[in-house]
Amino acid sequence: MDNDDALSRRSFLRAGTVGAATAAAAGTAAAQEGTETATPTGTSNGTATGTATGNETATGTSTGGGGGGGGGTTHTVDMTDDLIFDPDSITVAVGDTIVWENVGSVGHSVTAYEEDIPDGAEFWASGGFDNEQAARDNYPDQGDVPGGESYEHTFETVGTHEYFCIPHEGVGMVGTVEVVEELEPTEAAGGGGPAVPDSAKTLGVGAAFAMVATLLIAFFFLKYGGDSPGHDAE
Ligand SMILES: [Cu+2]
Numbered sequence: 001m002d003n004d005d006a007l008s009r010r011s012f013l014r015a016g017t018v019g020a021a022t023a024a025a026a027g028t029a030a031a032q033e034g035t036e037t038a039t040p041t042g043t044s045n046g047t048a049t050g051t052a053t054g055n056e057t058a059t060g061t062s063t064g065g066g067g068g069g070g071g072g073t074t075h076t077v078d079m080t081d082d083l084i085f086d087p088d089s090i091t092v093a094v095g096d097t098i099v100w101e102n103v104g105s106v107g108h109s110v111t112a113y114e115e116d117i118p119d120g121a122e123f124w125a126s127g128g129f130d131n132e133q134a135a136r137d138n139y140p141d142q143g144d145v146p147g148g149e150s151y152e153h154t155f156e157t158v159g160t161h162e163y164f165c166i167p168h169e170g171v172g173m174v175g176t177v178e179v180v181e182e183l184e185p186t187e188a189a190g191g192g193g194p195a196v197p198d199s200a201k202t203l204g205v206g207a208a209f210a211m212v213a214t215l216l217i218a219f220f221f222l223k224y225g226g227d228s229p230g231h232d233a234e
Pocket of ligand 1: 083084107108109165166167168173
């Protein structure tokens with residue numbers, strides 16, 4: 001009875017060792033897979049290994065990856081019936097586009113101050129005018145942005161661009177666009193991508209080590225402490 005009992009325990013634990021080791025290897029593979037693809041697939045693999053920490057990390061990786069992106073980000077400035085640009089000051093990167101959306105019902109213009117844009121910058125204004133005076137002279141027949149419509153411009157010249165709304169300049173409807181070489185948040189999002197997967201990998205490997213350590217303890221317990229069924233059970 002004692003021999004049979006010990007043998008069956010031994011067989012059971014060995015089978016468990018192989019199975020758990022396989023699971024540990026799968027966990028590591030899943031973590032690495034998540035690192036490279038950063039897709040929701042990593043989440044379901046992580047669930048299979050039963051490592052809650054891995055699941056959270058995989059989710060974070062997806063978020064980080066989605067934040068990246070090259071030039072050409074689009075920003076939005078609202079034009080409201082309060083006769084303001086909101087926000088009235090915005091910083092964008094070279095190549096970025098700003099869309100001015102008229103979210104109210106009062107018509108506005110988006111018109112650069114010809115003397116207050118960087119040297120070499122192309123004049124920009126709703127209506128597509130070449131210069132500020134033409135924009136002023138033709139409003140509102142041309143250059144008006146009615147409620148529900150928008151005007152957009154892509155900025156190619158670094159520096160400060162001051163602009164205004166022709167009919168509401170007198171009540172302070174003016175704004176500023178600061179164009180910089182590169183936006184800090186964009187830079188951080190791009191650099192954050194590789195860093196998160198590294199931690200996911202570390203967590204995966206750490207979980208695998210924890211599982212292997214547990215198995216080694218079980219193995220030595222079986223080998224050196226397994227003669228007495230009473231001790232086995234502890
Ligand atoms: Cu206006």
